Amino acid sequence: xxxxxxxxxxxxxxxxxxxxxxxxxxxxxxxxxxxxxxxxxxxxxxxxxxxxxxxxxxxxxxxxxxxxxxxxxxxxxxxxxxxxxxxxxxxxxxxxxxxxxxxxxxxxxxxxxxxxxxxxxxxxxxxxxxxxxxxxxxxxxxxxxxxxxxxxxxxxxxxxxxxxxxxxxxxxxxxx
Numbered sequence: 241x242x243x244x245x246x247x248x249x250x251x252x253x254x255x256x257x258x259x260x261x262x263x264x265x266x267x268x269x270x271x272x273x274x275x276x277x278x279x280x281x282x283x284x285x286x287x288x289x290x291x292x293x294x295x296x297x298x299x300x301x302x303x304x305x306x307x308x309x310x311x312x313x314x315x316x317x318x319x320x321x322x323x324x325x326x327x328x329x330x331x332x333x334x335x336x337x338x339x340x341x342x343x344x345x346x347x348x349x350x351x352x353x354x355x356x357x358x359x360x361x362x363x364x365x366x367x368x369x370x371x372x373x374x375x376x377x378x379x380x381x382x383x384x385x386x387x388x389x390x391x392x393x394x395x396x397x398x399x400x401x402x403x404x405x406x407x408x409x410x411x412x413x414x415x416x
Contacts, residue, residue: 269293270373272381277350277406281374285351290358292370294382297345300370304338308348308357309376309397316397316415317386319347319379327353330360340365347372347379349399350406377407386412 266287271278272294285291297303305322307314314324323334327348344366346354355371362369372378376386376396385392396412398404404414 269296272374272378274377274381274406274408277374277377277381280406281350285355285371285373287373290369290371291351291373292345293373294378294384297370297372297379298382298384300343300345303343303345306344306346306354306357306361308346308354309399313349313397313399315388317376317388317393317395319376320385320387322347325357327357330357332364335361335364335366341367343368343370345370345372347375349376349397349403351375351378380407380412 264282264287266278266282270287270291270293281287292300297305305319306325307318307322308325308327308330310326310328311324314322318324325331325334325346344358344361346358346361346369348354351371351373354375358369358371374381380386380396386396387393388395394413395415396407398407398414398416401416404416407414
């Protein structure tokens with residue numbers, strides 16, 4: 241009987257945690273001009289003081305941009321000057337010797353993976369770590385450029401076709 245109560249409590253806690261983002265109020269500063277993306281983000285990426293908009297990130301002095309996507313995605317396009325970090329097996333070696341108070345802006349395609357990588361960076365002692373809310377999509381929607389090894393590009397890696405639906409076809413060439 242005790243095990244059943246513990247299981248019921250744990251299940252209730254899990255359900256509450258899973259629903260926590262479904263009702264969050266996303267501040268106007270984090271909203272993008274694309275409603276389908278805003279709706280999806282509201283239920284999967286935390287909109288708190290550790291989230292930063294594309295405009296805020298772009299204006300942040302001395303910010304280091306860290307790409308939390310896989311190498312293939314980064315090769316298609318990334319933020320200018322961004323350092324590839326990765327997600328499945330992040331390479332933190334490029335951060336060795338970096339001051340712990342350096343402003344770090346972590347991004348991926350929409351902000352889900354980067355939110356997790358940002359938490360890992362905070363655990364490593366970095367004190368100014370922000371998740372780019374809406375990530376690459378929000379950056380491009382704000383009118384900021386993306387680049388590849390060859391320079392400016394209009395291509396973006398959308399992770400897959402499903403995630404590509406959260407970005408307007410008219411603003412970039414989608415790569416899956």
